[in-house]
Amino acid sequence: MSSTVDSPISSSKIQIHQLDRLAPRSAFLLFYAGHPPHQTMISSLSARHIARIARQQPLRLFSSQDSLVVTNVHEESGVAVLAMNRPPANSLSLELNEAISTSLKQIESNPKIQSVILASSNPTIFSAGLDITELISPSDERLPKFWNSLQQVYIDLYGSRLATVAAIQGHAPAAGCMLALACDYRIMHGGHGEEHLPTIGFNETQLGIAAPPWMGQLMVRTIGFRPAERALALGTLFPPSEALNAGVVDDVITEQSSSESNEVLKALLPEALQSQTSNPVMIKAYEEAACYAKIPPQARVASKLVTRSESLKEMQMTREDDTQHFCGFITHEVVQKNLMKYVEKMKQRGKAKKS
Numbered sequence: 001m002s003s004t005v006d007s008p009i010s011s012s013k014i015q016i017h018q019l020d021r022l023a024p025r026s027a028f029l030l031f032y033a034g035h036p037p038h039q040t041m042i043s044s045l046s047a048r049h050i051a052r053i054a055r056q057q058p059l060r061l062f063s064s065q066d067s068l069v070v071t072n073v074h075e076e077s078g079v080a081v082l083a084m085n086r087p088p089a090n091s092l093s094l095e096l097n098e099a100i101s102t103s104l105k106q107i108e109s110n111p112k113i114q115s116v117i118l119a120s121s122n123p124t125i126f127s128a129g130l131d132i133t134e135l136i137s138p139s140d141e142r143l144p145k146f147w148n149s150l151q152q153v154y155i156d157l158y159g160s161r162l163a164t165v166a167a168i169q170g171h172a173p174a175a176g177c178m179l180a181l182a183c184d185y186r187i188m189h190g191g192h193g194e195e196h197l198p199t200i201g202f203n204e205t206q207l208g209i210a211a212p213p214w215m216g217q218l219m220v221r222t223i224g225f226r227p228a229e230r231a232l233a234l235g236t237l238f239p240p241s242e243a244l245n246a247g248v249v250d251d252v253i254t255e256q257s258s259s260e261s262n263e264v265l266k267a268l269l270p271e272a273l274q275s276q277t278s279n280p281v282m283i284k285a286y287e288e289a290a291c292y293a294k295i296p297p298q299a300r301v302a303s304k305l306v307t308r309s310e311s312l313k314e315m316q317m318t319r320e321d322d323t324q325h326f327c328g329f330i331t332h333e334v335v336q337k338n339l340m341k342y343v344e345k346m347k348q349r350g351k352a353k354k355s
């Protein structure tokens, strides 16, 4: 039996073949059909349930408004998009980290896809780094789980079989910068005038904490020892042109969006990103991702292993120690005080901006 479901949030049609008998593969099947899935909702529906609804009425698999991550695939070009979608700042909570890892794995499971663009549905913030509220007076149970989820995002992105392109529309401090540095290529928007320049970098020391060794080493591997040593100590946040000069990003786009939307981006971008179809950062990110997708995948992946496997092995070996150090460090009284002060300042700034 085969039936077709009209998706209300995209024009794509999902072929559901004998779905009743494919219980464990239902999410995979839906993903294969080119539909942007929402992890939680798909996994919470049984295949039998989905099939029954599918026969009766249009199937609403997820609402892009409340998905922490939105994805879409474009099999013709071999490119997918994975966009963080956690307002107001894409700060990385346990749940957002898990959603990024799960979505990336789902995209990887499609053999027609060779590249993924890591993006943000927020046009001015790529990611504000860790959700600082996760760090304040944390529970003993959640804190290690939270840190593990961040380590996992790093491992999944840095070691992905896919070519990964970061479309950095706006700010990318701390762990936001880590996400970008874990990709294969980084394109940053040049900002809208001197007063609204986005920045990228590891600013942890400014919060009274230090980037963990694996994050610090990522910067060292990206820009070299001496510049990284200085940037880490000072907690430097690089504006676009400085980020380009230092090698933190590979490309900076200064042109404004045109009024014409790009046809491929229309098909590629998930609903929540449709306003970005004429965005020059997205256009460039797509071109770069499509370029990687044309390289024979075995050779591309082998070359990635040459440069990344040692540090990934090291990460796996030191992972537990890293979690222990992190939890010990974050729960230290002095660090807690610093973090509270920092959040207080952040909130005041937010209030001042709104008034």
Ligand SMILES: CCCCCCCCCC/C=C/CC(=O)SCCNC(=O)CCNC(=O)[C@H](O)C(C)(C)COP(=O)(O)OP(=O)(O)OC[C@H]1O[C@@H](n2cnc3c(N)ncnc32)[C@H](O)[C@@H]1OP(=O)(O)O
Residues within 6 Å of the ligand: 088, 089, 091, 124, 125, 127, 128, 129, 130, 131, 132, 133, 171, 173, 174, 175, 176, 203, 204, 207, 209, 210, 211, 212, 213, 325, 326, 329, 330, 346, 347, 349, 350, 351, 353
């Ligand atoms: C061997 C020793 C081993 C030791 C190991 C120790 C390891 C410790 C490691 C710790 C690692 C940390 C990595 C991190 O990622 S820390 C987080 C760092 N992030 C930041 O400092 C960013 C803070 N945010 C900003 O600077 C700005 O918000 C922005 C991103 C530049 C955007 O500015 P903009 O003016 O556009 O927006 P607002 O500032 O008004 O923010 C909008 C709302 O978002 C809230 N927000 C912003 N950032 C965060 C965040 N990181 N967490 C939670 N919430 C955040 C902000 O409060 C506003 O909320 P509001 O609308 O309610 O006011």
